[in-house]
Structures are given as C-alpha cells and as structure tokens.
Amino acid sequence: MSTNAQQRLAFAAKVPIVLQSFPRLQSRKGPAGLERFDDEARFLRSWLERPLVTGAVTPSGKLLARTMASYVDPRVPGPVLELGPGTGPVTQALIRRGVAEDRLVLVEYNPDFCKLLKRRFPKAAIVQGDAYDLREALREVLREPAAATVSSLPLFTKPMEVRLSLLQDAHDLMHPGAPFIQFTYAVVPPLPTRGADYTASGSNRVWLNLPPARVWVYRRRAGSPKRDRPKGLDAASLSAGVDSPSRT
Ligand SMILES: C[S@@+](CC[C@H](N)C(=O)[O-])C[C@H]1O[C@@H](n2cnc3c(N)ncnc32)[C@H](O)[C@@H]1O
Secondary structure, three states: OOHHHHHHHHHHHOHHHHHHOOHHHHOOOHHHHHHHHHHHHHHHHHHHHOHHHHOOOOOOOHHHHHHHHHOOOOOOOOOEEEEOOOOOHHHHHHHHHOOOHHHEEEEEOOHHHHHHHHHHOOOOEEEEOOHHHHHHHHOOOOOOOEOEEEEOOOHHHOOHHHHHHHHHHHHHOEOOOOEEEEEEOOOOOOOOOOOOOEEEEEOOOEOOOOOOEEEEEEEEOOOOOOOOOOOOOOOHHHOOOOOOHHHO
16 A cells, blocks of 8 residues: 555544544534434545545535536436435435435445435435446436436546446436536536536535535437447447346
8 A cells, every 4th residue: 555545544544533623513502403414424535545546635515515406307217326325415415305214315435325325314225336337327216217316426537438328327317308417616617518318407516515615517419329328338238128127
C-alpha cells in the first residue's frame, strides 16, 4: 500500500474526532442532527478510503436532493432506479416526492452504505453492485420498465464511452422518454447535451449545496434505437431485455 493511502486510512480512523471539532455539526441537537453527523462521518471516511468511488466528501444537501427528485413523476408506473444512493438523502427526497419506498431499486457499491440503506429503507430493493454494469446488477431484480433513473455516480472519474454506455443501458431499462437524472459539481455537463439519440436539459445551479451543483436530465428521443452503443464496447451483453434477464 502506498504511503499516501496509508496516511488516508490513518486519518479515516480519526474521522469522528476530527468532525467533532466542526462547531456547525456540534451545535445540532436531537436525533436528526446526530444522524446527519454520523452520515457526514461515514461519508468522509468512505471518501478517504476510496476518493474516486465516493466522489464527494459530504452527502448531498436537502435542496439538491429535492431538485433531483423533482424530475421524477411518481404517477408513472414501474420501479425508480437510484444509482449511488450513499447514505440516502436523494432516496429520502424521492419518498417525500411521493414515490413509494417499495418501488425503489438502489444500486450502491459500498457495502457499509448498503447495510445502512437496508436499515433506513427496509421496503426498497438494495443491490450491492457496480452501477456501470447495470444490466448485470439488475438482472435478478428488474421485471418491468423503470419510470426513472436517478444517479449520483461520480461520472467524471470514468471515460466518456463508459458514461455513454451507462446512459444507453439505463434508457434501455426504462419507459421510452423516461428521465436519466444526474447531478454534477462541475461547470460542464457530465454527458454531451447534444446527442443524436437523446435530449438534455439542465437545472439552475443549486447554490445552497456544498459544493454548489447542477442537475442534468437526459431523455431518449422517440424512435431512437435501443442498444446503439459507442464503438468498441462489448455487444454480446446487450441482448437481454428487462423481461428476459436470463438472456444477459
Ligand atoms: C457523490 S456520492 C452520492 C451519494 C448520495 N446519493 C448523495 O447524494 O449524498 C456517490 C455514491 O456513488 C457510489 N458509487 C460510486 N461508484 C459506484 C458504482 N460503480 N456502483 C454503485 N455505486 C457507486 C458511492 O459509493 C457513493 O455512495
């Protein structure tokens, strides 16, 4: 293990002590404040252990979570997919938006976050897996087209062809025209806004988030072909539909 990684892990062990020195967190009273404190500690520890996977040092704020959820229409039938739910702020916002907990399918890579999510959202389907391999991750879980995909994945840590592949896979698993919702701290969008197969629109910047963020929504154009993937990607795994998972 590199010295850098060792130093990060040593610091991760001290995270609760370090966080106690933040007056903003100390001053919060009651269970909600304590829960938020615990989540910040969990998140910071996860970021110190795997910075590129965690992608942020702190969970999303309520306003950003609410903005993400506002693009989901709870009246559209089918599961709602959440990629990279972390400690669950966006999950909570989706439930507040009117999406029943048992419609949620949460795909999270970090096993500690998965345990926490199981406790917090017992009716949701929690999948511990790699969201960039979405078909495989959802093979046993998804039985009908999804109503929306809400992603907090740190897309910029992946090459563009992997991001585009994820977008294709998500759209293949959803109703035509359903939204792929993604937030980013970056000034530029995480996926091109002018795709031949999809349309894109961005929210206003959410300044009341640390750091400020923007939400992008990508919808497949009517009539665009399914599984029209970027060149160079494996086509063999693309033959399965949501109704026939055994074909993947
Ligand atoms: C920026 S955090 C967002 C967490 C939470 N949604 C929020 O808004 O506070 C990104 C999350 O994506 C998860 N993640 C990263 N790569 C992943 C992957 N390949 N598959 C599933 N989850 C992943 C991380 O573990 C982390 O929980």
